[in-house]
Amino acid sequence: MNALEVRNLTKTFGSTLANNDISLELRKGEILALLGENGSGKSTFVNQLAGIYAPESGEIFIDGKKVEFKSPQDAISAGVGMVHQHFKLVEVMSALENITLGEKAAGFFVKKQVLFEKINEIQNKFGFSIDLNRKLYEMSVSEKQTVEIIKILYQGARILILDEPTAVLTPQETEKLFAVLRRMKENGCSIIIITHKLNEVMEISDRVAVMRKGENAGLVETSSCTEKSLARLMLGGKFDYKVTRVAAGRSQNPVLVVKNLSSKNAYGKKSLDNLNFDLYGGEILGVAGIVGSGQKELCESLTGLLRVENGEAIFQNQNLLKLSPIEIKKLGVRMNFVPEDRLGMGLAAGLDITENVMMRSYSEESHFFLDRKKGSELATDIVERYAISTPSIHNPVRQLSGGNIQKVLLGRELEMHPKFLIVAYPFRGLDVGATNNIINMLNEQKKKGVAILLIGEDIDQLCALCDRLMVIHDGSIKGIVNPEQTSKENIGLMMMGKSVPAEKEDGNA
Numbered sequence: 001m002n003a004l005e006v007r008n009l010t011k012t013f014g015s016t017l018a019n020n021d022i023s024l025e026l027r028k029g030e031i032l033a034l035l036g037e038n039g040s041g042k043s044t045f046v047n048q049l050a051g052i053y054a055p056e057s058g059e060i061f062i063d064g065k066k067v068e069f070k071s072p073q074d075a076i077s078a079g080v081g082m083v084h085q086h087f088k089l090v091e092v093m094s095a096l097e098n099i100t101l102g103e104k105a106a107g108f109f110v111k112k113q114v115l116f117e118k119i120n121e122i123q124n125k126f127g128f129s130i131d132l133n134r135k136l137y138e139m140s141v142s143e144k145q146t147v148e149i150i151k152i153l154y155q156g157a158r159i160l161i162l163d164e165p166t167a168v169l170t171p172q173e174t175e176k177l178f179a180v181l182r183r184m185k186e187n188g189c190s191i192i193i194i195t196h197k198l199n200e201v202m203e204i205s206d207r208v209a210v211m212r213k214g215e216n217a218g219l220v221e222t223s224s225c226t227e228k229s230l231a232r233l234m235l236g237g238k239f240d241y242k243v244t245r246v247a248a249g250r251s252q253n254p255v256l257v258v259k260n261l262s263s264k265n266a267y268g269k270k271s272l273d274n275l276n277f278d279l280y281g282g283e284i285l286g287v288a289g290i291v292g293s294g295q296k297e298l299c300e301s302l303t304g305l306l307r308v309e310n311g312e313a314i315f316q317n318q319n320l321l322k323l324s325p326i327e328i329k330k331l332g333v334r335m336n337f338v339p340e341d342r343l344g345m346g347l348a349a350g351l352d353i354t355e356n357v358m359m360r361s362y363s364e365e366s367h368f369f370l371d372r373k374k375g376s377e378l379a380t381d382i383v384e385r386y387a388i389s390t391p392s393i394h395n396p397v398r399q400l401s402g403g404n405i406q407k408v409l410l411g412r413e414l415e416m417h418p419k420f421l422i423v424a425y426p427f428r429g430l431d432v433g434a435t436n437n438i439i440n441m442l443n444e445q446k447k448k449g450v451a452i453l454l455i456g457e458d459i460d461q462l463c464a465l466c467d468r469l470m471v472i473h474d475g476s477i478k479g480i481v482n483p484e485q486t487s488k489e490n491i492g493l494m495m496m497g498k499s500v501p502a503e504k505e506d507g508n509a
């Protein structure tokens with residue numbers, strides 16, 4: 001008997017047919033990868049399995065028994081739990097409190113010791129080692145994710161759905177997560193994992209379900225696939241998805257020279273610790289680091305959003321650290337920071353694509369785009385060039401899928417013809433096709449001689465695309481390496497603050 005069976009599920013949003021007649025079987029003890037382009041309907045599908053959306057038609061069976069979920073609680077009671085991209089945890093509470101949250105009604109006076117034992121039993125069974133007394137705000141992203149998983153297991157889930165769980169993990173943390181997933185599988189759990197990373201699909205899944213434009217596009221055994229065949233299945237044709245570093249003439253002198261850049265956070269702790277690096281025109285300098293290692297502060301200090309006490313960043317004979325954001329923009333410095341919450345920065349969710357494109361131009365004090373016709377043309381151009389899937393440019397951006405929201409955000413920035421471009425997490429949540437579009441755009445900018453600082457989270461992508469890679473840990477530079485000569489493992493170790501053999505480092509030369 002299958003752990004989960006879905007028959008003919010259909011869900012529409014207005015005129016968008018997000019899921020059209022989807023059927024799927026999840027076997028007991030299998031890891032099923034769910035793959036599909038941005039906007040193909042993956043989130044809509046799993047949200048129905050987790051009780052967040054109600055299907056319009058179709059049926060769901062758990063262990064052969066038909067179920068109807070009216071809330072996530074119903075799904076959990078039936079054994080289905082979901083780990084979202086944005087954790088639903090309370091920062092000021094301990095791991096124990098978070099895991100047992102919502103249990104009050106069932107037994108407010110349950111002894112803490114009993115809870116500890118119960119949770120630690122789960123930890124031992126699956127190989128977790130979380131200190132249950134620690135507060136969430138003291139934990140790394142990977143530890144928080146573990147708390148989420150323990151919470152779901154504690155609630156009795158046997159079917160786990162993970163939505164892009166590796167997006168914010170280091171290679172080592174990803175391996176650890178995969179080891180846990182394999183252990184769950186051995187213990188009879190069934191898992192659906194959404195990921196855009198084809199190498200991960202190949203590594204962790206038993207089968208792959210592919211969605212295309214809201215429909216089933218295939219269900220295949222992973223052992224019979226290659227990354228290429230999966231990409232083809234997903235995109236419905238031939239596709240060259242390989243990330244490539246293009247050759248471009250690097251400028252003779254650095255375009256940006258950063259010296260002794262240091263900053264402190266609100267509590268007086270160093271958030272950037274004496275950074276020294278150069279950036280040349282026509283090169284992509286990658287920045288790799290665990291989330292929260294100083295990436296945000298680096299972006300903000302170079303764009304005038306964060307005042308730092310020490311150091312200098314010389315660009316066109318001016319110290320960027322002393323200029324205002326507007327003055328910096330006028331010099332041709334552009335930043336595109338894609339935050340975890342894409343709508344949190346730079347886009348107005350309720351406005352349509354045209355209005356969002358115009359809004360940026362308006363804030364730049366250019367009267368050119370205040371002309372709505374010009375705004376529509378640019379919006380149409382961006383939608384076409386970045387293959388944004390939307391019924392029209394007049395749809396509120398809130399209704400676009402995560403990946404498509406991001407394409408609007410990035411497309412808008414790249415239209416501003418930068419000289420020095422800071423791009424943070426541009427591939428977050430993007431499918432291979434969209435990623436390829438963005439890579440081509442960045443390579444095009446590089447060929448034009450633009451200096452690009454690329455802050456990323458996928459080491460494979462960074463290594464394949466960047467000319468040099470700066471690895472940071474806890475606000476300081478652990479090394480600037482030649483990505484062609486440095487192993488992924490060593491980069492991962494440096495991200496965790498460890499030193500690696502010096503001969504592999506490339507320095508700034």
Ligand SMILES: Nc1ncnc2c1ncn2[C@@H]1O[C@H](COP(=O)(O)OP(=O)(O)OP(=O)(O)O)[C@@H](O)[C@H]1O
Pocket residue numbers: 013014016017018036037038039040041042043044045389398399400401402403404429431
């Ligand atoms: N709440 C909503 N209101 C209106 N339209 C929606 C809503 N949620 C999703 N859609 C639309 O349904 C389609 C499927 O979106 P969904 O988020 O399920 O795709 P996805 O495959 O998860 O994409 P991504 O990989 O970018 O996260 C898209 O066209 C999207 O614009």
